[in-house]
Amino acid sequence: MEGPSPFSVVFEKEPAMNSLFSPVRIGGLELSNRLVMAPMTRSRADAGGVPGGLAAEYYAQRAGVGLIVTEGTQPSDDGQGYMTTPGIYTPAHVAGWRKVTDAVHGKGGHIFIQLMHAGRMSHPDNTPHHRQGVAPSAIAPDTPIFTPKGMQDIPQPRSLATDDVRRTVADFRDAARHAIAAGADGVEIHGANGYLVQQFIAPSANTRTDAYGGSIENRARFAIEVATAIAGEIGADRTAIRLSPGITMWGIDEGAEGPDLYRHLVGELDKLSLAYLHIMHQGDERLLADLRRLWRGKLIVNRPGRPRDRIGSDVAAGLADLEAYGQMILANPDFIARLKSGALLNEADRTTFFGGTARGYTDYPALDAIAAV
């Protein structure tokens, strides 16, 4: 054969990367390696939010990573933001997810379902009930969102009354119970990327005057209550949370107090002994180092766009216990085998990220398929 083969070793394997191939314990699970599939919305559930057979195939193809974190999954009908995202609050949802978790476990993998309440990042045209989105305060994020009619501005959300906030915490708790009933190994609370939990954290989205707004303690309260409720329901060893300190997308501005809020929040979460903390990290290295010190449990770090030659560096440095990757795993079902052999990686196709069929979902080639051709 002429030219470079897909099996050619393109770089000398870094010792840093090798640190990823040792087992690690997360809650009650023994993971075979320290690579995590980052949560990625793929918008391929049915109109009722039930994940189908293709989702089972997609996740099972990627079960070689130590841990899969699923796409964001709404804990209630109000929690949905985007079109055809899955839910975990009806018996049909539980049955759909059961097929996914069985398929992943059948391949020896482990899977946490990400519980994502979109809050104000929603549009009535995207949800089955067509209601206005809900949020800590009636402040629109000032950004358009993709809907069945194309991009549309997000309307002003309805502010949750204090009782509604308590109901929303209970929705998270119930969804976690359903996730376990569906065979998930645990749940990851989506506290990142500008969705409901982070809307409570950011003063730009939260101008409340009750116990959930104002001071650092009050703005962190919702996240802590959700984590506490879920841990009480399914066990702390099956409960995890994802945070993205300092991100500024979708009208989120945490202000000058942001880093101190996270120091408080992570210190409080640490007391719960959760399965892990997952940080989507952009920028503030000093804060990340502080959070590492405040968090005595397992830490997953995801650095968006991290180049291949930096894979393993956070684990090797002792900063993280595991590293999460999104697009590389989306595009490479056999990511672990490719890393170990130094093979080239498939490129992710952005045009098939959200919605659609098997194309760009379950048809990314694995090395053995290429070899067979």
Ligand SMILES: Cc1cc2nc3c(=O)[nH]c(=O)nc-3n(C[C@H](O)[C@H](O)[C@H](O)COP(=O)(O)O)c2cc1C
């Ligand atoms: C298609 C797509 C969908 C995503 N959906 C989610 C999601 O549902 N929940 C979440 O926490 N992050 C989501 N993310 C962010 C990823 O988890 C990850 O943080 C991001 O892709 C950066 O990591 P990477 O450079 O390794 O891909 C999504 C990213 C992509 C590309």
